[in-house]
Structures are given as structure tokens and as C-alpha cells.
Amino acid sequence: MGWEEVQVRGYSEFVRTAQSYHGRPIFALFCGDKDAEGKSWCPDCVTAEPVVRKELHNLPDESVFIYCLVGDRAYWKDPNNEFRKNLKLTGVPTLLKYGTPQKLVEEECFKAELVRMLFTED
Amino acid sequence: SVQAHKEEDNPQKTMEVNGLTPVPHSYDYDLIVIGGGSGGLAAAKEAAKYEKKVMVLDFVTPTPQGSSWGLGGTCVNVGCIPKKLMHQAALLGQALQDSRKFGWQFTEEVKHNWMTMTESVQNYIGSLNWGYRVTLRDKKVTYENAYGEFVGPHTIKATNKKGVEKLYTAERFIIATGERPRYLGIPGDKEYCVSSDDLFSLPYCPGKTLVVGASYVALECAGFLAGLGLDVTVMVRSILLRGFDQDMANRIGEYMKEHGVNFLREFVPIKIEQIEEGTPGILKVTAKSTTGDQMIEGEYNTVLLAIGRDPCTRKIGLDKVGVKINEKTGKIPVNDEEQTNVPYIYAIGDILQDKLELTPVAIQAGRLLVRRLYAGATTKCDYVNVPTTVFTPLEYGACGYSEETAVEKFGEKNIEVYHSHFWPLEWTVPSRDNNKCYAKIICNIQDNERVIGFHVLGPNAGEVTQGFAAAIKCGLTKEQLDSTVGIHPVCAEV
Numbered sequence: 001m002g003w004e005e006v007q008v009r010g011y012s013e014f015v016r017t018a019q020s021y022h023g024r025p026i027f028a029l030f031c032g033d034k035d036a037e038g039k040s041w042c043p044d045c046v047t048a049e050p051v052v053r054k055e056l057h058n059l060p061d062e063s064v065f066i067y068c069l070v071g072d073r074a075y076w077k078d079p080n081n082e083f084r085k086n087l088k089l090t091g092v093p094t095l096l097k098y099g100t101p102q103k104l105v106e107e108e109c110f111k112a113e114l115v116r117m118l119f120t121e122d
Numbered sequence: 123s124v125q126a127h128k129e130e131d132n133p134q135k136t137m138e139v140n141g142l143t144p145v146p147h148s149y150d151y152d153l154i155v156i157g158g159g160s161g162g163l164a165a166a167k168e169a170a171k172y173e174k175k176v177m178v179l180d181f182v183t184p185t186p187q188g189s190s191w192g193l194g195g196t197c198v199n200v201g202c203i204p205k206k207l208m209h210q211a212a213l214l215g216q217a218l219q220d221s222r223k224f225g226w227q228f229t230e231e232v233k234h235n236w237m238t239m240t241e242s243v244q245n246y247i248g249s250l251n252w253g254y255r256v257t258l259r260d261k262k263v264t265y266e267n268a269y270g271e272f273v274g275p276h277t278i279k280a281t282n283k284k285g286v287e288k289l290y291t292a293e294r295f296i297i298a299t300g301e302r303p304r305y306l307g308i309p310g311d312k313e314y315c316v317s318s319d320d321l322f323s324l325p326y327c328p329g330k331t332l333v334v335g336a337s338y339v340a341l342e343c344a345g346f347l348a349g350l351g352l353d354v355t356v357m358v359r360s361i362l363l364r365g366f367d368q369d370m371a372n373r374i375g376e377y378m379k380e381h382g383v384n385f386l387r388e389f390v391p392i393k394i395e396q397i398e399e400g401t402p403g404i405l406k407v408t409a410k411s412t413t414g415d416q417m418i419e420g421e422y423n424t425v426l427l428a429i430g431r432d433p434c435t436r437k438i439g440l441d442k443v444g445v446k447i448n449e450k451t452g453k454i455p456v457n458d459e460e461q462t463n464v465p466y467i468y469a470i471g472d473i474l475q476d477k478l479e480l481t482p483v484a485i486q487a488g489r490l491l492v493r494r495l496y497a498g499a500t501t502k503c504d505y506v507n508v509p510t511t512v513f514t515p516l517e518y519g520a521c522g523y524s525e526e527t528a529v530e531k532f533g534e535k536n537i538e539v540y541h542s543h544f545w546p547l548e549w550t551v552p553s554r555d556n557n558k559c560y561a562k563i564i565c566n567i568q569d570n571e572r573v574i575g576f577h578v579l580g581p582n583a584g585e586v587t588q589g590f591a592a593a594i595k596c597g598l599t600k601e602q603l604d605s606t607v608g609i610h611p612v613c614a615e616v
């Protein structure tokens with residue numbers, strides 16, 4: 001069946017979407033919001049996104065890749081935002097395998113080798 | 123070693139002698155590490171720093187009950203880490219009880235949920251397993267989840283869980299395969315008993331538990347299980363904590379007894395039978411006295427075996443490369459540079475003969491070994507005055523000689539023992555025991571009353587002991603200790 005991508009914005013939409021795909025492997029990339037020109041306020045996210053996208057073809061069959069914009073910079077900097085509180089995210093970009101402790105944070109997302117490892121190994 | 127010398131110098135001759143497996147002239151890897159535990163990973167990461175081509179092979183043969191785990195070895199998965207977390211869970215239970223005397227009011231009865239604790243612990247362990255894989259990949263260390271065994275000089279066969287075999291060669295090898303729990307060899311042991319390999323991921327509360335053994339593993343597990351509210355019995359063949367200071371060991375035992383752990387002394391199980399299936403089920407244990415003909419029976423939900431650990435050295439093809447092991451124990455004798463009798467094969471960690479089985483020791487040995495191999499260093503691992511802590515309900519920290527060993531080595535007349543009970547301030551208000559915490563130092567009279575043994579029994583013993591270990595390494599004397607002003611009010615000031 002291959003894999004599919006879903007794009008969401010904000011915490012509630014993320015959780016709803018993840019729940020709707022329960023039972024399938026779910027990978028998620030969290031990035032800062034993009035402006036009208038499509039550029040994110042988060043420079044590391046700008047670097048990481050193409051690296052991650054280049055490895056998407058390694059996703060296992062049936063997987064779902066959720067591309068999630070977390071919010072604007074002020075929202076992200078708030079230490080009590082829902083992503084920090086509930087998903088325990090510590091930085092953007094974060095790439096994770098939902099429901100497992102497997103994740104890559106910030107500069108780790110720049111490394112194609114690590115992204116590939118997250119997508120392909122148990 | 124004559125054999126090895128020949129192989130190194132005359133690869134052509136060896137090819138003829140061995141026939142099937144030629145000695146390679148250029149190797150796939152500079153270093154292959156067999157075993158991805160505390161020692162193996164430390165060595166591999168260090169070697170990568172010097173730009174060496176390194177491979178780590180790690181594989182967990184599932185337990186008789188089917189338990190398995192990820193990269194990181196015993197300490198991370200089924201040892202120190204989950205043990206300390208569960209010990210902490212038990213301490214928190216005690217703290218909740220104490221808290222009422224300090225004014226906290228809650229009407230609900232406090233209960234413990236095994237699954238909640240176990241899931242949190244396993245989740246943390248999972249993040250460590252993942253962290254190691256990221257680190258290895260990031261440092262360009264090749265990792266394979268495969269069982270490694272020697273098949274010929276400089277050559278290893280790696281078999282993954284699907285049975286696929288691959289051959290690899292390396293200039294040098296480090297064996298860091300660690301140990302696994304020993305079974306009793308009695309009917310029903312493998313079918314019905316669990317070990318520490320199973321306990322920390324047990325998918326159901328163990329219930330009424332019989333712990334067989336008197337090692338620190340046995341006492342620590344018995345301790346936290348009792349602290350979580352379970353009915354625990356410890357079956358001891360002879361003494362507690364063999365190898366540790368026996369006065370301290372007995373104090374630990376007394377404390378556990380007074381705090382609800384049952385002890386069956388001088389018995390060994392001879393048969394385990396299942397009365398009822400379930401998670402947990404009910405097991406019947408038949409045991410025989412070691413001092414007479416008396417037989418006893420008991421029923422328990424879970425039987426935990428903690429009678430010792432055996433090195434994983436018998437099925438890794440060491441005979442194919444001529445590495446000598448102690449046939450009786452399985453341990454590998456090495457020189458003071460962790461080298462086996464085969465010059466290009468080294469060994470570190472719990473499998474070493476006559477060395478301490480501790481994570482920091484394995485890590486230190488691994489790092490220093492690699493620095494000597496690739497960075498021209500000369501420092502050897504110092505196995506003397508290594509501090510350690512037993513995380514029984516009343517924690518015990520020690521560094522240096524036990525009283526018995528000091529007497530044996532220096533003579534009773536030449537040592538002086540200073541000791542004291544103490545009552546932690548935090549225990550006063552909740553009226554906890556005022557005569558159980560205890561500390562002693564053993565001094566060598568002939569050497570300026572140098573402190574050669576440090577023992578403390580009390581809360582946070584590990585934290586207390588660490589600093590004193592550094593002082594002992596610097597040659598601490600009684601006079602220096604006396605002239606050090608204490609911090610007040612803390613246990614360590616005693």
C-alpha cells in the first residue's frame with residue numbers, strides 16, 4: 001500500500017489525526033509555522049525538512065507521515081504549550097515515531113543516516 | 123601464545139594448518155566488539171573517536187520465559203537502571219507513610235500499581251536503547267543485532283534473529299558478552315521460575331514471591347518487592363552477600379526481616395511445581411534443609427531465582443581461536459591490559475576472572491583499553507578501592523576492604539576499626555528506627571592509620587560513599603578524616 005502524508009496544524013488537529021490512524025505506524029515531523037512565502041520562523045526546521053522528505057521513500061508500507069506545524073514562535077516559546085506538556089517535545093524540529101521513545105531532535109534531524117534509521121528499524 | 127605468534131607471522135602457514143579459514147591480510151574492521159553492554163559500547167564509542175572502523179554485535183537470547191530487550195546490555199535493560207527505579211518506587215511508598223507525620227493529609231489508602239511502574243520504567247529504558255543506536259550511528263560505528271561467534275583466526279560469524287549468517291574480519295576483537303542468570307537445575311526451574319532478566323518487564327504483578335538466593339540481586343529485588351507491599355520470602359542456602367563485609371550483611375538482613383521480609387535460612391529448593399496457571403499462577407516449592415533431613419513446602423505466585431550469573435563465553439567459538447577460559451566458571455583470565463592469551467583478542471566487563479562485576483569498571487576498562495590500543499596511552503584500569511553500593515531497603519555503600527579481609531591481610535593487631543550508629547534527622551519525626559543506620563572505617567595502623575575500608579548503612583549510601591571513595595584514592599588517613607569539618611545536619615557527617 002505504500003505510505004501516505006497528512007498535513008496538520010496545532011495540537012488538537014495533530015492528536016485527532018494520530019488517533020484516527022491508530023493501528024498503523026505513525027511518524028511525525030513537528031516544525032514552526034510558515035509565513036506567506038512558505039518560510040518557517042524556525043531556521044533548523046528549514047534545514048531539516050528537505051533532509052526528512054528525501055528519506056520518506058524508506059517509510060514502511062502502511063505508514064502515515066504527519067507533517068505538523070506547531071504554531072508561531074511565541075506559542076512555541078511558552079513552556080506550557082500542549083506539545084511540550086503532553087507530547088514532551090523539547091525542541092523543533094522534532095521527528096518521531098509516535099507511541100515509541102524513538103525520536104530525533106533538532107540537529108539530529110539534519111542527518112540523513114539517522115532519519116533513515118528512524119524510518120526503517122524496529 | 124606460541125600458537126598465536128605463529129599465526130600473526132605466517133598467515134600462509136596457518137592457511138595450510140587450518141585448511142578452511144584463511145587468515146585475511148586486510149580486515150573488514152579495525153575492531154569488532156562482541157557485546158553491546160556497558161563495557162562494549164564504551165569501548166566502541168572510544169575507538170570511533172580515533173577514527174577506527176568499528177563494529178558492535180549485540181544479541182539477546184530470550185529467557186526461558188521469552189523475555190528479551192534492546193541495545194545497552196544488562197545494566198540498562200535488566201540491571202542497575204530498572205533496579206534503582208523500582209527501589210525508588212519502594213522508597214517513595216515509605217516516604218508517603220512518613221509524610222503524614224510531617225503534616226501531609228490524605229484520606230485515600232495508598233496502593234501500588236505494578237503495571238504503571240513497569241510501563242514507565244520500560245519506556246525510559248526504550249529511550250536509552252534508542253539513544254545508544256543514535257549515538258553509534260552518529261559516530262559511524264556499525265551496529266548489528268546479531269549473535270557473534272568466532273569461526274577462525276580474525277574471523278567472526280554474525281547470525282541475526284532470522285538466521286541469516288554473515289562473516290566479518292577484524293584486526294582486533296573485544297569480548298564483552300557479559301553474563302546471564304544461573305538456573306538451579308531442578309525440575310520446574312526453567313518452566314516456572316523467573317529471573318532478574320524477566321522481573322523488570324513482567325507484564326503482571328508478581329504477587330506473593332519467593333526469592334531464591336542471597337546475592338545483592340536477590341536482596342535488592344526482595345527489598346523493593348516488599349516495599350511495594352508484596353508478601354516476600356527469601357530462601358538462603360548459607361550466608362548473605364558472600365564477598366561483602368559479613369557484619370554489614372547481617373545488619374542488612376536484620377533490617378529486612380524487621381521490615382516484613384521473611385527469611386528461610388539454610389534451605390535449597392529441590393522441586394517447583396505448578397498448582398494453577400495464570401498471570402501470576404500458583405507455584406508449589408519443595409525445599410530441603412542444608413543441615414538435616416527437614417523438608418518444607420510453600421506456595422507462591424512467583425519464584426524469582428537470583429543464585430548467581432554465568433559468563434556468556436561457552437558458545438562463542440573461543441575454542442576456534444584458542445582463547446583460554448576457566449573451564450569451571452566460564453570466566454576469562456586476562457593480563458593487566460585486559461588481553462587474553464590470544465594477543466589480538468581482549469576482554470572486558472563481568473566475564474573477567476577475579477575482577478569486579480560493575481558497570482563503571484567495565485566502562486573504565488573499555489575506554490582505557492582503547493586509548494592504549496589507538497591513542498598511545500599507557501594508563502591501566504585501576505581495580506583497587508572501587509566503591510560500590512547495594513540498594514537494599516537500608517542502603518549499603520562500601521569502598522575498600524571488608525573487616526574480615528583486612529584482618530586476614532594485615533592482622534587483627536594492625537587494624538583499627540572506628541564505628542558508630544547514627545539516626546538520620548529525617549527519620550526522627552516519623553519515629554523510624556534509631557539504631558539501625560551504621561558506619562565504620564577500617565584503618566591500617568602501620569600506615570599512618572590510612573583508611574583502607576569504608577562502610578556505611580543508611581539512606582543515600584551511594585551518594586555518601588562516592589566522595590569518600592575519591593578521598594581513599596588520595597590516601598585518606600584517620601587524622602585527615604577527623605580534621606575534616608562535617609556538614610550538618612546530614613548522615614555523612616558521622
